[in-house]
Amino acid sequence: MIQPDSYVRSLLKRSPGERVTARGWVKTRRDSKNVHFIQLNDGSSPVDLQIVLDAGVVAEDTIAKITTGACISVEGELVASMGKGQAVELKALALTIHGTADAEHYPLQKKKHTLETLRELGHLRTRSNTFGAVFRVRNALAVAIHKFFQDRGFLYVHTPVISASDAEGAGSMFQVTMLDLEGLGKSGKAPDFTQDFFGKRTFLTVSGQLEAEIFAHAFANVYTFGPTFRAENSNTPRHLAEFYMIEPEMAFCDLNDNQDLAEAFLKSQVEQVVNACGADLDFLAKWYDPELRKTLDGLMNASFERITYTEAIALLNKSGKNFEFGTAWGVDMQSEHERYLTEEVFHKPVIVTGYPKDIKAFYMRGNDDGRTVAAMDVLAPRIGEIIGGSQREERHDVLLQRIRDMAAHGLKEEAYWWYLDLRRFGGVHHAGFGMGFERMLMYLTGMKNIRDVIPFPRTPGNAEF
RNA sequence: UCCUCAGUAGCUCAACGGUAGAGCAUUCGGCUGUUAACCGAAGGGUUGUAGGUUCGAAUCCUACCUGAGGAGCCA
Structure with a gap:
């Protein structure tokens, strides 16, 4: 599990030179000729941790699986960022993919969605x-x-x-009952709540x-x-x-x-x-x-x-x-x-x-x-x-x-x-x-x-x- | 429950009676220490469902479904 000092939120505040492991889900990946950039988020911070993955550290077919939504762990060294937008970034030495997220079917994009759409994706929003x-x-x-x-x-x-x-x-209250509603409906009889679980009519508070x-x-x-x-x-x-x-x-x-x-x-x-x-x-x-x-x-x-x-x-x-x-x-x-x-x-x-x-x-x-x-x-x-x-x-x-x-x-x-x-x-x-x-x-x-x-x-x- | 508006590609939208399109996403290719990267190409649709009007319907009409906004009820 993630220890308190290893959430992305904490890693972003730690010093260059430290050897750490980051875990989380990929927001997006950007490729360059000699280097790949991965935005990693573990829910601890609105700011992502930028992973810098030099070409050759992992196999080509592994990189192809690092798509939006994939779950990964990255071991590496915190370094001062050469780019703008973040003070530190994680230079990857090893990377593990825990769960892929097939890019053709993963419903969340890196672009903005409407809140209505996200509501229908309650398990991913x-x-x-x-x-x-x-x-x-x-x-x-x-x-x-x-x-x-x-x-x-x-x-x-x-x-x-x-x-x-x-x-x-x-x-209006939601009724709580264990009475056989289907049977009652067929018989046409009125429900007898003294026979119900609590011996009386009950509701959700x-x-x-x-x-x-x-x-x-x-x-x-x-x-x-x-x-x-x-x-x-x-x-x-x-x-x-x-x-x-x-x-x-x-x-x-x-x-x-x-x-x-x-x-x-x-x-x-x-x-x-x-x-x-x-x-x-x-x-x-x-x-x-x-x-x-x-x-x-x-x-x-x-x-x-x-x-x-x-x-x-x-x-x-x-x-x-x-x-x-x-x-x-x-x-x-x-x-x-x-x-x-x-x-x-x-x-x-x-x-x-x-x-x-x-x-x-x-x-x-x-x-x-x-x-x-x-x-x-x-x-x-x-x-x-x-x-x-x-x-x-x-x-x-x-x-x-x-x-x-x-x-x-x-x-x-x-x-x-x-x-x-x-x-x-x-x-x-x-x-x-x-x-x-x-x-x-x-x-x-x-x-x-x-x-x-x-x-x-x-x-x-x-x-x- | 009532009133109004909207359902078109995976997403966000255009076309508003006459051959269904764009951006993003996806796939492929290119380029670059990148910042929701960039450039090029390709694939992708029974236009919410069922009827109706019409020579012709995404477009007009009816019903239903789903969503949103407003109202009521309330926190």
Whole structure:
């Protein structure tokens, strides 16, 4: 295997004269009369290692097999480069071909492909420059998120993927069942879920929040970071059926603390990724979004605007803009409204709080005015809502009444017995939020389709690879 | 799910009612410490699928499939 000091990333920083072995996949080969140049990449760096292979070091028929996509090892000596574009290069003394890539059939060229084409080559797109950069940033972002919370003493909790409850009280969930669907269909009988694997209907989770609240009532500050699933038939560049979500939950926390944390969280992520993946961001900026660095700097340096929903509606009403959808108090804001606020009014992230309770989830804490809840949405330029959260309703009687009021929407009091118990025994004011991992990655990479920031996108009609 | 646009060579695209083309890739040849190298030649197509209109359809019409953008739902 490749040792830490032998990744291409490391080799590029080592000194001329060192004897090393490089391993990886060939990006391209250029031939001269007396010398061959091979661009080698092992996924560790957006910059390739240039291999210099003098004529005669390996047989002619071996050189013919060193084509784009082939996997090779090269032993040699690092030397100062005679050409421009790299400080050091590897002068080959011996070369091994592990796997050839028949040039007539290998689908990746050294030329640029469209992202749509690469999406259909999900098993090979990982070797492209673009997806190398994207997935290194994805890795760095995951590390940054853990570091942010770990530095603050948060406990990382794994909430269940299979769940019997629906955190929002509505929404489309993927059902998990071992019942014989084919047999049921033929018999015409209704399914009996008491006979199913878990003895009740179960689904893939849409959120770990309710379980995270359990942990917040014992560990104070906790966070989840795992996959979530939505069976909605959403066909947009911003939605996936399977995506990753980060959900911190904090006891002794009100909505102001929650906003402070969300803002610090977003800034920390950008700062850490900028520090860890500068070369990748430069590559992405060059090919996909010239404004990327400016956007990221803007987020790090801006003080997020904080307004109430009521103020937001007032701003929209007096904007003079001809929106496709009308704005009125009590109606949720549309994408165009959110974009107007972040992109045209404030030119930076905006935190909107105090939404009407009728358009928000049952667990959000009721405000004293009786008609709004302590909810918050963080809206960012270009991608819209990146974080949604709230202070939770910690008053047992208020929460119980809210659940009963929403029975018509399918909320079952008995299903939330343990959630209500948290308010009966040692309850405390608490708050939290959820952030879509891929949405944040779109922001960081400048990628405009969410399918290009997750290794294997799951969308309606597509579960290839 | 709704609206709009697009499916032509391996890839990126042109031709928009009258003989289907280019660049890149591939193969072959040449040249050069090259930088998504360069120069020359060759091979490569039932124009997404199924119907229809027409003397004639890649081009017009219908349905379906696939992809993209916008909307809704949301993270």
